[in-house]
Amino acid sequence: MPEFMDVHTGMAGVTPEGLMEAHNADLAIQGDEHVNFKHAWADPESGMVFCLSEAPSAEAVQRIHERAGHRADNVYEVPVQA
Amino acid sequence: MPEFMDVHTGMAGVTPEGLMEAHNADLAIQGDEHVNFKHAWADPESGMVFCLSEAPSAEAVQRIHERAGHRADNVYEVPVQA
Numbered sequence: 133m134p135e136f137m138d139v140h141t142g143m144a145g146v147t148p149e150g151l152m153e154a155h156n157a158d159l160a161i162q163g164d165e166h167v168n169f170k171h172a173w174a175d176p177e178s179g180m181v182f183c184l185s186e187a188p189s190a191e192a193v194q195r196i197h198e199r200a201g202h203r204a205d206n207v208y209e210v211p212v213q214a
Numbered sequence: 215m216p217e218f219m220d221v222h223t224g225m226a227g228v229t230p231e232g233l234m235e236a237h238n239a240d241l242a243i244q245g246d247e248h249v250n251f252k253h254a255w256a257d258p259e260s261g262m263v264f265c266l267s268e269a270p271s272a273e274a275v276q277r278i279h280e281r282a283g284h285r286a287d288n289v290y291e292v293p294v295q296a
Contacts, residue, residue, distance in 0.1 A: 137255050137264050148294050155296035173219050173266070173292035180290050182219050182264065184255070208262050210255035212230050214237035 133168075133186040134211065136193050138204035144179035151181070157200035158183075165192040215250070215268040216293065218275050220286035226261030233263070239282035240265075247274040 151174050158169045167187040174181045183204070187193045190207040197204050233256050240251045249269040256263045265286070269275045272289040279286050 135255070137257075137262075146294055148296075151294050151296045172296045173217070174294035174296075175219075175290040175292050176294055178288075178290055180219075182292070206260075208257040208260055210257050210264070212228055212233050212256035212258055214230075214233045214254045214256075 133166075133188070134209055135213075136185050136187055136190055136207055137210050138183045138185070138190075138193055138197065138207040140181040140183070140202060141205050142179050143174060143181045144176060146174045146176050146179070146181065154200065154202055155183075157202075158196055161199055162196050165196050167192050167196050169196075215248075215270070216291055217295075218267050218269055218272055218289050219292050220265045220267070220272075220275055220279065220289040222263040222265070222284060223287050224261050225256060225263045226258060228256045228258050228261070228263065236282065236284055237265075239284075240278055243281055244278050247278050249274050249278050251278075 169185045172183045251267045254265045275289050
């Protein structure tokens with residue numbers, strides 16, 4: 133299954149509880165699109181959030197994020213890893 | 215040890231061999247700054263590369279990347295995770 137890194141901006145001040153709540157909102161519906169969100173990293177200072185997932189497509193990742201209420205700014209497929 | 219996600223742009227066309235070579239160049243000198251690069255994800259289409267590390271500071275991460283020949287566009291501390 134392809135892997136994706138998606139990026140959210142504008143999340144300055146995000147708390148551990150806020151990120152967990154957003155992540156859980158994704159997890160609750162991700163099965164509808166066969167997406168598996170694996171991890172999320174957030175920088176409360178800059179407002180950047182990075183989410184790693186396995187999914188059939190970038191569009192599937194975005195549909196879950198949109199339905200959960202937090203559309204990503206960009207979704208990148210990351211087939212090359214080290 | 216704090217964790218960091220750094221972002222490189224302009225790496226369109228990056229190959230698995232190219233990413234591994236760049237990553238190994240970081241690994242070879244990361245101990246000088248007590249940095250531990252854990253993983254790198256690349257999108258050859260957009261040219262985005264994301265590197266996850268543990269390090270004493272964002273500056274330490276950047277110093278290793280610079281010495282290895284590939285300065286990051288941005289280094290974000292990511293203390294909030296899910």
